[in-house]
Amino acid sequence: MAALSAKGSALAKYQAFFVGDTKPGRLLHYELVMMVAGVRGALGYALRKKLYPGLFGKAGGGMNFGRDLSLRCPMFMSLGDRVMIDDNCALDARGTGGTGAFEIGNDTLIARDCILVAKQGYLKIGRNCSIGSQTTLSAVSGIEIGDHAIIAGQCYFGGGRYKTALGAGPMVEQGLVTKGPVVLGNDVWVGAGVRVLDGVRVGDGAILGAGAVVTSDVAENTIVGGCPARPIGQRS
Structure with missing residues (x-):
């Protein structure tokens, strides 16, 4: 936590924001890896596969990384075996507090x-999951996704809402409130463009239809759709 609240020089603030640690060695390692991370072709692929794992707090074997990743405080992240992260992804663990x-x-x-x-709290994704392109997982009080989840593209999970009291200053400065973490069970299928709001719990085996806005809990093996989402079927 001390690294995250580092004060002083611009360099120290940069290290706390991106690296998560103010030790010079960690900064040098981070900078060297990020410099070569955008190399194209087979050479770039090999360099990323070799160098990226050392940035993370825990990294399994057989991982693959795309180009132009944005990593903030990777030393607070834990990645399992054979994890694949494609091009242009942003992973930010600053809010975990280390x-x-x-x-x-x-x-x-x-x-x-x-x-x-x-943003604060925790973000945990289980085994053998697929997180579709342009999906955002924004953990205010936490996001937990079980094993074997299929999440299509352009989904949004989590968030909270700004406090809106009149006379208490600008809303952007009043802070966030949340109904609690988002929790998805195992073997859940989430269609394209789904929004799952804070505090929602989705049971094992549920299906969230494309475009659904999920504002309340979903029972296991239930199919929901619409805005706000409601039950439209049951897996048999």
Whole structure:
């Protein structure tokens, strides 16, 4: 936590924001890796596969990384075996406070242009999951996704809402309130463009239809759709 609240020079603030640690060695390592991370072709692929794992707090074997990743405090992240992170993804663990509560399980794919950010709380993705392109996971009080989840592109999970009291200053400065973490069970299928709001719990085996806005809990093996989402079927 001390690194996250670092004060002083612009360099120290940069290290706290991007690296998560003010030790010179960690900064040098981070900078060197990020310099070569955008190399194209087979050479770039090999360099990323070799160099990226050392940035993370815990990294499994057989991982693959795309180009132009944005990493903030990767030392607070834990990645399992054979994790794949495609081009242009942003992973931000600053909000975990250095607790290591940013985890991606074995054999999980993060498709290109995804944003995974722990504003505060935790972000945990289980084993053998697929997170579709341009999906945003924004953990205010926490996001937990079980094993074998299929999440299509352009989905949004989490968030909160700004306090809106009149006379208490600008809303952007009043802080966030949240109904609690988002929790998805195992073997959940989430269609394209789904929004799952804070405090929602989705049971094992549920299906969230494309474009649904999920504002309340979903029972296991239930199919929901619409805005706001409501039950439209049951898996048999």
